Amino acid sequence: MAYQINYFTGSLLVRCDQNQEDLTKKLPENNSQIVFNPSAPNILHIDLNSCFASVEQQANPLLRNKPVAVVHSDAPYGCILAPSVEAKLWGIKTGMNLAEGKKLCPWLIAREADPPKYREVHAKFARLLNDYSDHVISKSIDEFVFSLPSKFNPAEVSKDIKSRIKSEIGDYLRVSIGVSTNQILAKLASGLHKPDGFDIIDKNNFLEVYQTIKLQDFCGINIRNEARLHRVGIFTVPQFYSTSIQTLTSVFESVLGRYWYTRLRGYEIDDVQFARRSFGQSYVLPRPMQETEWRPILAKLVAKAARRLRAAGFSASGIHLYLRYTDHTSWHSGHNTSNLFYDDASLLTSALNLYSNRVTSKPVGRRVKKIAFTCFGLGEDNGQLSCLRDLVKQKSLVSSLDKINDKWGEYSVTYGSMLGSKNHVRDAIAFGK
Amino acid sequence: MIHKISEPISVIASYNSDIRAARPLSLKWGHHEYSVSQVGLRHTYRDGITRHHVFSVVSNSLFFRLNLNTDNLSWTLEEVSDGLPD
Numbered sequence: 245m246a247y248q249i250n251y252f253t254g255s256l257l258v259r260c261d262q263n264q265e266d267l268t269k270k271l272p273e274n275n276s277q278i279v280f281n282p283s284a285p286n287i288l289h290i291d292l293n294s295c296f297a298s299v300e301q302q303a304n305p306l307l308r309n310k311p312v313a314v315v316h317s318d319a320p321y322g323c324i325l326a327p328s329v330e331a332k333l334w335g336i337k338t339g340m341n342l343a344e345g346k347k348l349c350p351w352l353i354a355r356e357a358d359p360p361k362y363r364e365v366h367a368k369f370a371r372l373l374n375d376y377s378d379h380v381i382s383k384s385i386d387e388f389v390f391s392l393p394s395k396f397n398p399a400e401v402s403k404d405i406k407s408r409i410k411s412e413i414g415d416y417l418r419v420s421i422g423v424s425t426n427q428i429l430a431k432l433a434s435g436l437h438k439p440d441g442f443d444i445i446d447k448n449n450f451l452e453v454y455q456t457i458k459l460q461d462f463c464g465i466n467i468r469n470e471a472r473l474h475r476v477g478i479f480t481v482p483q484f485y486s487t488s489i490q491t492l493t494s495v496f497e498s499v500l501g502r503y504w505y506t507r508l509r510g511y512e513i514d515d516v517q518f519a520r521r522s523f524g525q526s527y528v529l530p531r532p533m534q535e536t537e538w539r540p541i542l543a544k545l546v547a548k549a550a551r552r553l554r555a556a557g558f559s560a561s562g563i564h565l566y567l568r569y570t571d572h573t574s575w576h577s578g579h580n581t582s583n584l585f586y587d588d589a590s591l592l593t594s595a596l597n598l599y600s601n602r603v604t605s606k607p608v609g610r611r612v613k614k615i616a617f618t619c620f621g622l623g624e625d626n627g628q629l630s631c632l633r634d635l636v637k638q639k640s641l642v643s644s645l646d647k648i649n650d651k652w653g654e655y656s657v658t659y660g661s662m663l664g665s666k667n668h669v670r671d672a673i674a675f676g677k
Numbered sequence: 678m679i680h681k682i683s684e685p686i687s688v689i690a691s692y693n694s695d696i697r698a699a700r701p702l703s704l705k706w707g708h709h710e711y712s713v714s715q716v717g718l719r720h721t722y723r724d725g726i727t728r729h730h731v732f733s734v735v736s737n738s739l740f741f742r743l744n745l746n747t748d749n750l751s752w753t754l755e756e757v758s759d760g761l762p763d
Contacts, residue, residue: 299718302717302718303717303718303720303733304717304733304735304740304758304760305715305717305735305740306735306738306739306740306758306759306760307760310760318763350762351762352762353760353761353762353763354763355679360720360721360722360731361718361720361731364720364721364722365718365720414717414718649725650725650726651725651726652725652726653724653725653727654725656725
């Protein structure tokens with residue numbers, strides 16, 4: 245089993261060898277003969293334009309048609325999570341800090357993120373789309389994908405969806421809809437004309453579209469993959485499309501080459517759901533901190549991850565800790581045991597032990613700016629631990645604490661190790677899936 | 678300009694059984710009464726077992742964020758804004 249850590253979200257991405265074999269079997273045979281998928285396009289990708297900012301503009305009509313940025317914090321260094329369509333016209337992008345944004349657009353209006361608002365709109369979208377398909381997949385907080393039964397016309401359905409969104413969810417919310425024969429191309433189509441776009445990519449126009457886009461417009465082709473392609477003389481999407489499967493396999497040095505060869509020809513290989521393999525929490529500290537200062541915050545991250553772990557009915561046998569320092573270096577280490585952990589105290593003790601035992605050099609003054617904690621090696625909580633009397637008591641205590649927090653609100657009862665973390669690790673929505 | 682507030686507020690609301698939706702009609706803040714001209718969005722969240730309904734409403738040139746606590750049926754004014762940059 246291969247795994248890698250996603251340092252951005254703090255989650256552990258695991259791909260089983262078994263799953264990779266299954267994907268390979270899906271590839272059509274005689275790859276060299278493949279032409280673009282001749283089927284009628286029926287995969288719809290729906291993208292809520294400038295999601296967080298649009299929802300804020302929907303909630304507050306006085307913000308409409310104005311440059312708005314949803315920020316993690318309205319302090320000058322607060323990270324811009326989502327600029328509105330109008331703010332994007334001023335060159336404001338996700339990831340900038342608020343001070344940079346205000347330099348580009350002095351009239352920029354900042355609003356702190358309000359996750360419950362975005363989750364509610366997401367849930368309304370999901371309910372609406374379920375009227376069109378029984379297999380709607382949420383790709384992220386602002387993206388959905390589903391396949392349309394063949395009796396429906398994608399253009400008419402898209403028009404209907406846009407109209408219903410305005411009347412049933414919010415008159416200021418706009419979506420871009422892309423239609424194609426696979427998920428990657430449907431997503432690409434949804435991004436061709438934003439906001440409020442509608443595009444189809446099929447056997448009739450795919451070459452035309454390929455001539456107008458860049459390699460990085462494909463979801464999955466990042467700067468590193470683009471550099472790989474450049475090394476063999478692939479600089480444009482038409483070149484990418486016309487490259488042989490053998491060359492692509494050598495470019496990506498993996499089965500990814502075969503996948504891209506197939507995706508570019510409109511065949512579906514991404515309709516695979518991977519089971520959850522980890523629970524993680526990460527946090528960028530508001531200022532660089534010494535160990536004594538960030539320990540309570542780590543305790544809170546562990547508590548949040550552990551709560552989600554238990555709520556899903558799992559225990560974890562492995563943990564991973566990642567620290568990023570102000571000097572741009574980082575440290576990370578993982579540990580797997582034969583025991584299953586589920587409570588905050590055990591997971592936190594393991595994390596701190598991991599840090600104490602594995603960090604060999606702790607220079608004075610070295611401060612941390614980001615922490616990510618992940619627990620993996622998930623096992624179903626089947627009650628086998630209960631044969632030991634003290635574990636029964638421990639489990640009962642943890643369950644009681646969870647019930648108190650369910651009833652009276654999160655962090656009504658906490659471990660003392662979290663003291664000092666009150667204003668940190670607020671509710672947030674992760675990017676990506 | 679945005680003002681974060683947390684103070685009890687008097688609200689007159691209505692419920693329409695045809696569309697099964699409730700909405701604030703007017704609110705009294707300070708010595709002024711504001712009639713609600715538009716409800717931008719209603720969303721909910723839970724704090725423990727208590728469900729809160731948040732109404733984002735506009736009265737002429739002012740935006741109000743009203744929070745209805747369904748446990749004790751009390752209204753709280755959480756935010757007032759004029760939609761202009763800070």
